[in-house]
Amino acid sequence: MTGELSPIDKAKFVAAKRSVDFVEDGMRVGLGTGSTAAWMVRCLGELVCEDGLKIRGVPTSTRTAELAREVGIEVISLDEARWIDVTIDGADEFDGNLNLIKGGGGALLQEKIVATASDQMVVITDAGKEVEKLGAFPLPVEVIPFGWQTTKSLIEELLISMDVLGRDASLRMNGSRPFVTDEGNYILDLHLGRIGDAHQMAMVLNQMPGVVENGLFIDICDVVVVGFGDGRVETRDINDGTVAEDRLDFVETDNLFSDLQD
Incomplete structure (x- = not known):
């Protein structure tokens, strides 16, 4: 199935696929909203259903909550979680300091509350979202x-x-x-x-x-995972000052992603 994706969707997919490496058994995971975050939720659902990963998800919108339940992730509220181990979400823009503009999907308030209640925020995006100065995206x-x-x-x-x-x-x-x-x-x-x-x-x-x-996420993001249409992935950690690169291979198969609608 991934072989049928456009280059931009391939970039979103590989970023999402790499981001779930930050999730460990027993974690409380903030689940972002938007097309790229939807890939991540599907990836986590696959790990839950096929590998037995045990996590509890805190969604940032009703749309994400519905998708998480659909793919087998246990959903809890932020009040139930009290604190979150890692939040994974997309972004509409990011700069070199990993400051963000978010809210294109309309869930910026819950997204910011969940992100700031997390030990770590991981942002998944494609290379086209990087800007020198924020503001091109409304x-x-x-x-x-x-x-x-x-x-x-x-x-x-x-x-x-x-x-x-x-x-x-x-x-x-x-x-x-x-x-x-x-x-x-x-x-x-x-x-x-x-x-x-x-x-x-x-x-x-x-x-x-x-x-x-407002949709400015300043000094909140810890890691950005940038996907490229050829399968390359770049992981930037603002705290460690490191940049890691690798590549994910695409496998054409019918799986949990086959009915995903952006």
Whole structure:
């Protein structure tokens, strides 16, 4: 089956496949949300069903929870887990310091809560997500529905004084209606082009009334696993300062991945 994947999906697959090496028997594992994280959940499910791996998963969205149960992973809440050994998740962008933009899938709040409650955060991605400066991908900001248009105006006014290339904010839609997060909130996507100071941006956004959380993950990620379309995998550890490279072979077979929909 993997032989039928596009190069970008092959990159996602090999990153996900390598990332599950960070999971050990008995761990509480944070399960990310998004297309790349879905590959990882499937890989873990295969280990649970075929190799007897015993883990408990803490999902970051209802979508991930449903998929985890489908592939045989025991699902528990963060309150039940209390603390997490490792969280594995995707990213929309990452820079050389492993700072991230996340939230393209709309689960940034739960993703950030779970990631910060973890001993280690491992990010799985493809090489196209690396940037010199964050901001090319629209920055998601979760806001409460009450007064969201006022919050949007205040954010746009705030951006005038920030080191960014663009200042437009748009309400994320789901068809003809606003996209609603698992917590019942809305998402504003900020089209910034480039964020000069991501630390400052994250801080000032979260000080604004009406803002619940933003998609900047600063100093949270420990390891990024970068996949390439030819099967190469690069693992960067920000704490150890190491970079490891290897290659995964593709095997065409019908397995747990055969019905995966991104």
